[in-house]
Amino acid sequence: MAHVLIGFAEALPAAEVVFSLLHAGHRVSAFARTKSLPLARLPLEALHxxxxxxxDAKASADTLATLMHGDTAPDLVLPLDDAGLWLTNAAKIAPDRIAGAVGPAAEVALDKAAQVDAARASGLAVPDTVLAGGQAAIGTIAFPAIAKPAPAVQVTDNQLVKGDAHYLTGEADIGGLQGQLAKSDTPYLIQPLIAGQGEGAFGFATSDGVVAWSGHRRLRMMNPHGSGSSACEALEPDETTRQRVTDFLNHIGWRGPFMVELLRDADGTAWFMELNGRMWGSMALARRRGLEYPAWAVAMALDPTFRPEPPNRAGPTTVRHMGRELLHLLFVLRGPKTDMHRANWPRFSRSLAAVLKPARGESFYNYDPAHRFYFLKDTAWTLRKALKR
Structure with a gap:
């Protein structure tokens, strides 16, 4: 068994990753920006x-490189979020000690423009996309639209930056975005705003093809304006989706766990949104159904011939994040910020009934029988963090 360093520990799937690795017999350490995290309550070897x-991007990379050096250093590092994925590659750690994307695969995982090109070439439905940047005029856009940074993260003046998405409802918004682009070196993807339900296709990519398929459908977003899920249900990807996602992964040379985000519209078209090329937020749902993607990522890093056994998918089909569910209610109460969100805004009574519906502990994110009350500590931390903003 291995000693695995994971990070960033602030990432949404961190606790589920710890539970997966501990159950597989590994020792776990984590790196984070602070020690004031609920994860510090779990049996880690260390929290760095x-x-x-x-x-300070350089100091961060240098520190991680030091942590992975020496006789007592962890055997492997497993990135949990985009910042962690960037950091593990920036630290110049040997590729065979990274239980995640490296080299060109990591570049694609952090480049949404490259993902869009690969998805289109693989037959996935891709919204009409304009790549905008610099002084060039944006051109004609169909409203409403959304503009999001092409890089998941990027370094500017030795600082790792994650840009914000912008809703575009008219020419005035285009003018504001054009002014911002002229002052920045960050390219943006501009796409029509599509109404639909979020889905995710998960799996484990090997040289023999994709195995251990699973997926989710979003039931509620934490913030109905657009955010990660607060509740989701199991969804098996259909054969067409599986084939096109497989072609996409082959196109980019992907190996190991993956999550492809899709948005299914009223006509049934599953539009490609992005690839999550690291651990993803709804890992709890996969793990409850026997899909131990974090442990499998480590197993493949230790033995490239590793192939997971077919899981027993007997767990709950719906999983909820208690802290995010409570925040969902607050966002619903505040109401929509724009007219374009008003038509599909959730009814508070319906959201309240769903959030208050009783459920077993295993139906919540970050629940583990060996650490029964951890998910309550995580709930309190989630609320404190959100309400301080």
Whole structure:
């Protein structure tokens, strides 16, 4: 069994990853920007504080490189979010010690423009996309639209930056975005705003093809304006989706766990949104159904011939994040910020009934029988963090 360093520990799937690795017999350490995290309550070998890459990217990479050096260093590092994926590659750790994307695969995982090109070439439905940047005029856009940074993260002046998405409802918004692009080196993807339900296709890519398929459908977003899920249900990807996602993964040379985000519209078209090329937020749902993607990522890093056994999918089909569910209610109460969100805004009574519906502990994110009350601590931390903003 291996000693695995994971990070960033602030990432949404962190606790589920710890539980997966511990159950597989591994020792786990984590790196984070602070030690004031609920994850510190779990049986970690160590919780290492590294300089925040958002403040000093080089110091952060140098610190991680030092952590992975020496006789007592962890055997492997497993990135949990985009910042962690960038950091593990920036630290110049040997590729065979990274239980995640490296080299060109990591570049694609952090480049949404490259993902869009690969998805289109693989037959996935891709919204009409304009790549905008610099002084060039944006051109004609169909409203409403959304503009999102092409890089998942990027380094500017030695600071790791994650840009914000912008809703575009008219020419005035285009003018504002054009002014921002002229001052920045960040390209943006502009796509029509599609109404639909979020889905995810998960699996484990090997040289023999994709195995251990699974997926989710979003039931509620934490923030109905657009965010990660607060509740989701199991969904098996259909054969067409599986084939096109497989072609996409082959196109980019992907190996190991993956999550492809899709948006299914009223006509049934599953539009490609992006690839999550690291651990993803709804890992709890996969794990409850026997799909131990984090442990499998480590197993493949230790033995490239590893193939997971077919899981027993007997667990709950719906999983909820208690803290995010409570925040969902607050967002619903505040109401929509724009007219374009008003038509599909959730009814508070319906959301309240769904959030208050009783459920067993295993039906919540970050629940583990060996650490029964951890998910309550995580709930409190989630609420405190959100309400301080």
């Amino acid at each position: 504080v590294v300089p925040a890459p958002e403040h």
